[in-house]
Amino acid sequence: MAGKIPDLNAKVRAGTGKGAARQARRDGDVPGIVYGGGAEPQSISIPFNYLLTMLRKGRFMSTLFNLKIEGQDDVRVICRGVQRDVVKDLPVHIDLMRLKRTSRVKLFIPVEFLNADTAPGVKKGGVLAVVRPEVELEVLAGEIPESIVVDLANAEMGDTISISSVTLPEGAKPTIDRDFVIANISAPRSVLADDDDGDESEDSGEEAAEEATEE
Secondary structure, three states: OOOOOOEEEEEEOOOOHHHHHHHHHHOOEEEEEEEOOOOOOEEEEEEHHHHHHHHHOOOHHHOEEEEEEOOOOOEEEEEEEEEEOOOOOOEEEEEEEEOOOOOEEEEEEEEEEEOOOOOHHHHOOOEEEEOOOEEEEEEEOOOOOOOEEEEOOOOOOOOEEEHHHOOOOOOOEEOOOOOOEEEEEEOOHHHHHHHHHHHHHHHHHHHHHHHHHHO
């Protein structure tokens, strides 16, 4: 089941149209609208600095939020558009869509690695290199997994873990069609450096032997 869904605080905006939107901006808010989910559209506003902070955290458009409006039941929403000032690139309007539990959404889900410290490859000196700490999945709004679980109990040095080798939560699928790497267990740099030095020594020895033969 889903972990904690982040809250998005808003308030009801009095009035509609450009005049009401301008007044909201003068009051230090960003006007917006919430629609969908079988209910009537509702005009809202969100404090400018608060929204700007949320946007700067990243992936705002692909995050499921718990919309909180005083005096109303919480509802799950996802952002479907942020209009920005063409000069200052700051938010001036936001569109939020209500979601039913059966709605399918695209969200970034964190990857959890089990037995990362006891994997055979790690115990032999290998290093776990995480390529994707989170993966974008298409999931049901009512069945959002807390994480994608990758068990490294049998992972050896040199092994690569791709998305095709991971059991995904029921009903979830990657948004990327091709197979892609999530992590791998690589040899430590010191071992790789020793191997390179060994190769160079062998090459030098072979060259010296060839020169001696030619003489």
